[in-house]
Amino acid sequence: MTSTLEPLLPGDTTDGSPLSAAELVAVRADFPLLGRTLRDGRPLVYLDSGATSQKPDVVLDAExxxxxxxxxxxxxxxxxxxxxxxxxxxxxxxxxxxxxxxxxxxxxxxxxxxxxxxxxxxxxxxxxxxxxxxxxxxxxxxxxxxxxxxxxxxxxxxxxxxxxxxxxxxxxxxxxxxxxxxxxxxxxxxxxxxxxxxxxxxxxxxxxxxxxxxxxxxxxxxxxxxxxxxxxxxxxxxxxxxxxxxxxxxxxxxxxxxxxxxxxxxxxxxxxxxxxxxxxxxxxxxxxxxxxxxxxxxxxxxxxxxxxxxxxxxxxxxxxxxxxxELGMPGVAAHEHHLAGALLDAVASVPGVRVVGPTENVDRLAAVSFVVDGVHAHDVGQVLDDAGVAVRVGHHCAQPLHRRFGVAATARASAGVYTTDDDVAAFREALAGVRTFFGLDGTATDGRPA
Amino acid sequence: MSSAMEQLYQQVILDHAKHPHGRGLPEGVSAVGVAAADHGTCAATSHQVNPTCGDEVTLHVDVDTTGDVPVVRDVAWEGQGCSISQASTSVLHDLVVGQDLPAVDRVAATFREMMQSQGASLSPDAEELLGDAAAFVGVSRYAARVKCAQLGWVALNDALILSGARTTEDA
The missing domain is CATH 3.40.640.10 (Type I PLP-dependent aspartate aminotransferase-like (Major domain))
Structure with missing residues (x-):
């Protein structure tokens, strides 16, 4: 990644293939905050880019x-x-x-x-x-x-x-x-x-x-x-x-x-x-x-x-x-399309969790809101936070939409260009422990199998 | 699970959240703060919202005003929110029903001080006064959750003012 500030060339010459593993490692290295640890030395799993994104060095340097x-x-x-x-x-x-x-x-x-x-x-x-x-x-x-x-x-x-x-x-x-x-x-x-x-x-x-x-x-x-x-x-x-x-x-x-x-x-x-x-x-x-x-x-x-x-x-x-x-938006979009699918799969694999929004990975972003049966979104967010997983909880400044779905609050995992499959796996693991932590069994209350 | 989490969600909090005390408003209670006064009693309802998360509580307080000092005869509430806000309102019910206003104020002030303590341990006096509510000390380490724990208490204070049992805030 170059830190010069040349004008953009018109058009985007990059193809739409997702970021390669090596590119993703390089991207993550551009974002200093992603390297920090949280309470008790836990690594940060940042899944709140929908609220605000982290900043790469080139942005910090430019300012x-x-x-x-x-x-x-x-x-x-x-x-x-x-x-x-x-x-x-x-x-x-x-x-x-x-x-x-x-x-x-x-x-x-x-x-x-x-x-x-x-x-x-x-x-x-x-x-x-x-x-x-x-x-x-x-x-x-x-x-x-x-x-x-x-x-x-x-x-x-x-x-x-x-x-x-x-x-x-x-x-x-x-x-x-x-x-x-x-x-x-x-x-x-x-x-x-x-x-x-x-x-x-x-x-x-x-x-x-x-x-x-x-x-x-x-x-x-x-x-x-x-x-x-x-x-x-x-x-x-x-x-x-x-x-x-x-x-x-x-x-x-x-x-x-x-x-x-x-x-x-x-x-x-x-x-x-x-x-x-x-x-x-x-x-x-x-x-x-x-x-x-x-x-x-x-x-x-x-x-x-x-x-x-x-x-x-x-x-x-x-x-x-x-x-x-320079990364190329078609590639960024392809990378995040993959992550949207991974997040949907993660949520679907945990009993008692319901997505608010499209469950099919078509015409959707990698922002997945969900409710956990029997556990308030704030409590979901707290358990995820304990595992170093940062998600947004609340009404996300969209109260009428939440009312439409009959819920006051949801939790939301949202990806960015730097999000990895490992982040999604950590999220999945933490999410799987939520209902157990609150003394609920692993079976969904709507009758879905565990 | 970390020890901070176990501190935050102590079993007593989880129990209150699962089986809340005082939950369910009496028939005919308005959702919004309307005071009613009769010979020797007064009552009011307060509706409080935490705008950051949308949690709500509607709390009704019934006060006996026949004696020298007003006595909280009953607290009933309805709400939806996280386990911290629900459990805290449940514990509030247990702490204030049957208490006179000075005692309610003492316990409310002690609870508020604990919420501002950022996890500092309680004095033996405070611990005794707060009973089950002492379990909320872990909440004070999480600034974002302090409001959850205080939602019911804010509603109680507001309802007491609305009822006329108290004329100024924190009297």
Missing amino acids: QDFYVRRNAAVHRGAHQLAEEATEAFEGARARVAGFVGASPGELVWTSNATAAINLVAYAMSNASLGRGGEAARRFALGAGDEIVVTEAEHHANLVPWQELAARTGATLRWLGVDDDGRIRTDQLATVVTERTRVLAFTHASNVTGAITPVEAFVARAREVGALTVLDACQSVPHLPVDLPALGVDFAAFSGHKMYGPTGVGALYGRRELLEAMPPVTTGGSMVEVVTMEATTYAPPPQRFEAGTQMVSQAVALGAAAQYLA
Whole structure:
């Protein structure tokens, strides 16, 4: 792995074969944290990449290098340092945009993915108040208009739309989820109508791991003239993603889930839409001409980047995108597809454990949520933690989805590029001990054989 | 299994989680904090949620106010959550039913101190006062689980305030 920060070459020349054993060893060596031990010297089995990923040296080095050698205010100042800092900042934008198939002018830095989705919702709110003039009318909502989301959404792609509906008088509707945890694509025809102005949906559920057939959503949205907003937080780190090719209008993703730092995320928007959209956060750096009476705004993406930006994090996120691109996303996806199968097999092999989400390894990520009969998710997580296995427990910021399945909480094992079969084996072994620890036998209460 | 785990999930906790005491709300008790007062009694219900995990407890307290100090006549609760939160609420029931308010406050304060102790061993006095609840000392080593153990106690405090038996928090 190289630590240079050359621009990405267009296209991905790597094939889709999974990482080889040697490549996987090399990848793991890139992530210093994976080498640490836990209580009582246990090795770490990190299966919580769906919540946040660990960081490779190239990312840590890029952030440090920015402060050590190039730190200056970007987009201002005539000195060499300012020039170099701006180059690093904008170079990272080009790298991250290129990673998702977009051009730099279509990528807005945000503090995280939640902020990216809120940016779109508040821009629409402002347009509904008449801000942005005639060009922004297409974003204006009012009574009679509808916003459609899905029951599978992370709260970040649900609550901002509830709030937007409340502010504008629009109605919030949603697509359901089937017993397999997949969004009810069959409801697109009835729930998404001529009244629908926004269709916001996840590319892949952070709970079920199910991958959404984006084409069907985009096609239906286009039929009725609705804007599409894609939550791509779970897809961008794990699958090859080309946002313009998917045809969505907006997409949000976070840096820290794709091996980059916290504090930085991105909003992708089709250029034509970003140009027409009114600003949300206003102040320094996002203006053209300011008088005491009025202000004209900079073109996107700067129009949406008021105030000092998270420059070092953006630079480090650029390094993360480059790291993934060099590994090759088809290979990363193939590796994780294998892990999804291994995790599903592990869970299926332990009596009394039920998957929430697709049980077949088709169109799903290596994020497997499950319940253990008779044991609360918190207690499951605690027993796994005792074996050094880190999983997420709780509602994973998706309460409606958990309610849909009649559970308050699940445990979730999620893989990343550095996850190995050994990790899955350690997880399986720890999981097998959970029901015994709580004095339950090895037979499932639903009658499945042990 | 490590000794820390055995400390965390002591048998007494597992037993309370499996066979909780005081579980089941009386007929007609509202899920949300509505106080009811009658001659010599007052009652209220508190609903508490741990937003990080979605665990919930609805706790109803019945207080006898005929004497010099209010006495907790009964505690009934319903909830769903991890073994720590369920067992802790079960132990709470055993500790406070029949106790007057100053005694309830003493035991609640001792329990809270134990939760903040990060696993330090209990004084003999505290151990005697807490009874089965002393088993929760292992929980205090796991910061993420302290809230689980306190869910029922927070509900009790809130319900006592709602009932009018106590006018200020930690009176």
